[in-house]
Amino acid sequence: MNAFRFRHTIHSSVCLCPLHPVFGVNIGSSSDQQLDRLTESVPGGLVQSGVAILSRAEMETTTKTNILGLSDPFGGEVKPRILLMGLRRSGKSSIQKVVFHKMSPNETLFLESTNKICREDVSNSSFVSFQIWDFPGQIDFFDPTFDYEMIFRGTGALIFVIDSQDDYVEALSRLHLTVTRAYKVNPNINFEVFIHKVDGLSDDHKIEKQRDIHKRANDDLADAALERIHLSFYLTSIYDHSIFEAFSKVVQKLIPQLPTLENLLNIFISNSGIEKAFLFDVVSKIYIATDSSPVDMQTYELCCDMIDVVIDISCIYGLTGEEAGIPYDKESMAIIRLNNTTVMYLKEVTKFLALVCFLREESFERKGLIDYNFHCFRKAIQEVFDVRVKVQKSRKLLSQRRWSKQAMPNGTPAPQH
Numbered sequence: 057m058n059a060f061r062f063r064h065t066i067h068s069s070v071c072l073c074p075l076h077p078v079f080g081v082n083i084g085s086s087s088d089q090q091l092d093r094l095t096e097s098v099p100g101g102l103v104q105s106g107v108a109i110l111s112r113a114e115m116e117t118t119t120k121t122n123i124l125g126l127s128d129p130f131g132g133e134v135k136p137r138i139l140l141m142g143l144r145r146s147g148k149s150s151i152q153k154v155v156f157h158k159m160s161p162n163e164t165l166f167l168e169s170t171n172k173i174c175r176e177d178v179s180n181s182s183f184v185s186f187q188i189w190d191f192p193g194q195i196d197f198f199d200p201t202f203d204y205e206m207i208f209r210g211t212g213a214l215i216f217v218i219d220s221q222d223d224y225v226e227a228l229s230r231l232h233l234t235v236t237r238a239y240k241v242n243p244n245i246n247f248e249v250f251i252h253k254v255d256g257l258s259d260d261h262k263i264e265k266q267r268d269i270h271k272r273a274n275d276d277l278a279d280a281a282l283e284r285i286h287l288s289f290y291l292t293s294i295y296d297h298s299i300f301e302a303f304s305k306v307v308q309k310l311i312p313q314l315p316t317l318e319n320l321l322n323i324f325i326s327n328s329g330i331e332k333a334f335l336f337d338v339v340s341k342i343y344i345a346t347d348s349s350p351v352d353m354q355t356y357e358l359c360c361d362m363i364d365v366v367i368d369i370s371c372i373y374g375l376t377g378e379e380a381g382i383p384y385d386k387e388s389m390a391i392i393r394l395n396n397t398t399v400m401y402l403k404e405v406t407k408f409l410a411l412v413c414f415l416r417e418e419s420f421e422r423k424g425l426i427d428y429n430f431h432c433f434r435k436a437i438q439e440v441f442d443v444r445v446k447v448q449k450s451r452k453l454l455s456q457r458r459w460s461k462q463a464m465p466n467g468t469p470a471p472q473h
């Protein structure tokens with residue numbers, strides 16, 4: 057994990073004050089119990105049709121953090137699972153690499169086909185914390201030897217990727233099969249359909265494709281008397297910000313504190329003369345909450361660009377050495393004046409979260425007020441964090457107790473210390 061301190065002030069349209077972008081994605085997390093359960097479901101590890109689906113040894117080597125998964129008996133933390141599914145070459149791995157590994161879109165041309173489930177933990181902040189499971193396209197997901205029930209049971213969102221530049225008839229039938237199976241196991245899953253690779257399509261063509269896919273997918277569900285299954289559709293491409301925006305919306309649905317965060321943002325902007333505010337995870341550029349006014353793509357793109365500028369300049373000019381270890385500074389911020397009398401204001405909220413606001417130049421004259429309100433806002437966010445941590449701790453304690461009771465055979469006295 058890196059922390060950078062930027063000391064210089066640029067006297068032009070961009071002005072940066074001490075800043076601490078901190079980034080890092082924890083890859084892999086599990087516990088022995090969870091691994092056991094997973095690999096027990098198919099003897100000798102999960103292998104079928106020549107497709108190795110995470111052998112126990114592989115899982116152990118790629119899973120080495122202390123954050124426990126959703127279904128872990130000791131894991132008080134409820135860590136939602138996001139599944140990336142879809143036909144081969146639809147773009148699943150590219151999405152994961154671009155959003156969470158900062159891979160440049162062109163590099164995805166050289167990605168090899170995934171031949172086993174790749175699992176990754178994304179734990180950038182207390183709010184952005186989930187597991188992503190990237191499934192190989194050719195996997196026969198419904199092979200009887202494969203424990204799909206266990207997988208769906210712990211799933212928060214299922215993203216089904218459809219290649220919009222390809223014929224999507226087969227993809228739609230696979231989508232229907234996947235969704236209906238998953239719904240039977242876990243009706244609480246959010247079903248998200250990414251109509252992907254839309255960069256090659258004209259605007260009219262995009263809308264037409266979306267309408268057609270939407271209609272066919274919902275007709276299939278209606279024919280199966282499953283109209284109650286709700287599918288959300290997004291037009292995405294790794295070549296622009298649409299994939300980050302879509303992922304933001306998927307992740308937001310998994311944050312139980314979202315209404316509280318939105319409320320706090322509404323109160324903050326209405327009392328500070330701010331027009332729009334986003335709470336960003338600086339590592340992934342996923343926005344985890346915004347105020348209740350509508351989001352337009354350009355505004356979102358500007359925010360992403362601002363975060364990039366801040367991180368890049370911080371990386372180039374940031375101090376290294378002793379001070380680099382300090383991950384958080386209340387003074388961290390950046391101000392960018394646009395040539396249309398709009399000011400963009402970025403401030404660190406926690407070591408992974410940044411608040412990015414848009415306001416008129418005249419409103420920015422009352423910077424003291426904005427900073428005071430920001431101080432209150434940051435305090436409130438901290439309190440939301442603290443409550444979440446407390447809930448997680450008590451859940452952990454509870455499940456540990458439950459687990460130790462189960463582990464003790466009937467009548468066995470509790471160990472003496």
Ligand SMILES: Nc1nc2c(ncn2[C@@H]2O[C@H](COP(=O)(O)OP(=O)(O)OP(=O)(O)O)[C@@H](O)[C@H]2O)c(=O)[nH]1
Nearest residue numbers: 145146147148149150164165169170193253293294
């Ligand atoms: N034009 C365009 N190409 C994309 C996009 N996303 C991915 N691709 C390309 O699609 C191809 C397949 O991408 P992958 O990410 O390997 O697809 P996958 O679904 O993981 O494939 P499997 O591992 O075989 O299941 C690559 O050449 C990517 O560069 C996109 O948004 N637009």
